[in-house]
Amino acid sequence: MNVKKLDRAALDSWVDSLIARQKVYGVQARGERFAFAPLARAEDLRLDYDVTILPPKKYFLPQTEDLVTFKRSGEYDSVLDDEPFVLLGVHPYDMVAVNQMDAIFSSDNYDVHYMTRRKNAAIVVCDVQNASPNVFAGCMGTATVKDGFDVLLTRIGDAWLVDARTEKGAGLLEGVSAPDAGEADLAAREKVWAENVEKLQRHKLNCAPSDIPDLLEKSYGHPVWEERAALCFSCGTCTNVCPTCYCFDVQDDVNWDVETGKRSRTWDSCQLKDFAIVAGDHNFRPNAADRFRHRYYRKGKYVADKIGQIACVGCGRCVTGCVAKIANPVEIYNRLMEDK
Ligand code: SF4
Ligand code: SF4
Numbered sequence: 001m002n003v004k005k006l007d008r009a010a011l012d013s014w015v016d017s018l019i020a021r022q023k024v025y026g027v028q029a030r031g032e033r034f035a036f037a038p039l040a041r042a043e044d045l046r047l048d049y050d051v052t053i054l055p056p057k058k059y060f061l062p063q064t065e066d067l068v069t070f071k072r073s074g075e076y077d078s079v080l081d082d083e084p085f086v087l088l089g090v091h092p093y094d095m096v097a098v099n100q101m102d103a104i105f106s107s108d109n110y111d112v113h114y115m116t117r118r119k120n121a122a123i124v125v126c127d128v129q130n131a132s133p134n135v136f137a138g139c140m141g142t143a144t145v146k147d148g149f150d151v152l153l154t155r156i157g158d159a160w161l162v163d164a165r166t167e168k169g170a171g172l173l174e175g176v177s178a179p180d181a182g183e184a185d186l187a188a189r190e191k192v193w194a195e196n197v198e199k200l201q202r203h204k205l206n207c208a209p210s211d212i213p214d215l216l217e218k219s220y221g222h223p224v225w226e227e228r229a230a231l232c233f234s235c236g237t238c239t240n241v242c243p244t245c246y247c248f249d250v251q252d253d254v255n256w257d258v259e260t261g262k263r264s265r266t267w268d269s270c271q272l273k274d275f276a277i278v279a280g281d282h283n284f285r286p287n288a289a290d291r292f293r294h295r296y297y298r299k300g301k302y303v304a305d306k307i308g309q310i311a312c313v314g315c316g317r318c319v320t321g322c323v324a325k326i327a328n329p330v331e332i333y334n335r336l337m338e339d340k
Contacts, residue, residue: 004163005162011042039088124149125145136203228326232326
């Protein structure tokens with residue numbers, strides 16, 4: 001599939017044609033910040049955004065969703081959302097996070113709810129134009145992305161290179177008439193990729209991401225967990241905004257007829273005090289320091305041991321979102337490096 005070169009008017013016309021055909025979610029301004037939301041017209045799309053408030057995971061794992069409806073007789077039906085949609089303007093680091101979620105939700109206990117949405121989605125990735133204040137994707141190897149998506153957009157001067165990577169992506173571009181990108185355009189795209197690795201390092205990690213699991217292995221008793229957690233509000237913001245956090249709580253609700261009901265799930269957070277309460281009211285992570293440390297071990301060791309990648313893509317949302325200013329993973333890992 002050849003890479004096409006479109007001017008902004010042609011790009012807008014393509015986006016409007018997508019909106020006419022199916023549901024499209026795209027990045028739009030929300031005051032001075034940005035969010036993924038249903039897109040009604042191309043002119044609302046902001047591909048120059050720095051970072052969205054919430055990551056695109058909300059389209060695959062919604063904040064709250066019904067899983068099953070059931071009857072007292074024992075009958076039940078899965079609730080599946082299988083409406084096709086296009087997700088427009090996903091940054092590479094968020095795409096890496098979606099790829100990680102795919103690996104997790106498709107293994108062990110295959111999650112039919114997540115995977116049905118994922119299979120019905122077409123994802124258009126957009127290379128970053130403006131670095132957000134706390135991004136460090138360049139340190140995490142996630143400033144660019146190679147797979148998992150359907151179309152890649154890269155801005156080259158006033159033009160856009162549009163690169164269909166899958167049959168689904170080629171389908172999205174059906175009917176688009178544009179010249180193929182030349183060698184100079186492709187070289188310019190390589191330059192954008194190289195520059196973005198440098199540009200997306202607002203915080204500098206003093207080790208390779210692959211060093212993090214061993215670093216954590218040796219740091220369980222480090223004083224940094226108590227020191228930082230002394231300021232933690234246990235609010236859960238750092239996990240809610242994170243593109244790789246996926247913990248949820250499942251609840252059954254019986255209707256007033258006492259004959260029917262539903263099972264639903266809602267985002268949960270390991271930073272909340274009641275997250276680890278089990279039968280008998282035992283809480284196996286009762287202290288803020290235990291919970292604070294757990295977030296880093298989850299991202300830098302437990303998930304890494306499972307899928308072979310650090311579950312932090314360096315989006316910087318937790319750094320921005322934490323009111324106590326203690327959630328920066330780079331500060332923690334660099335401190336552990338200094339003291340190892
Ligand atoms: S831990 Fe923070 S920087 Fe890393 S992916 Fe999650 S929100 Fe982004
Ligand atoms: S680290 Fe920050 S964002 Fe996370 S729970 Fe504590 S206070 Fe909230």
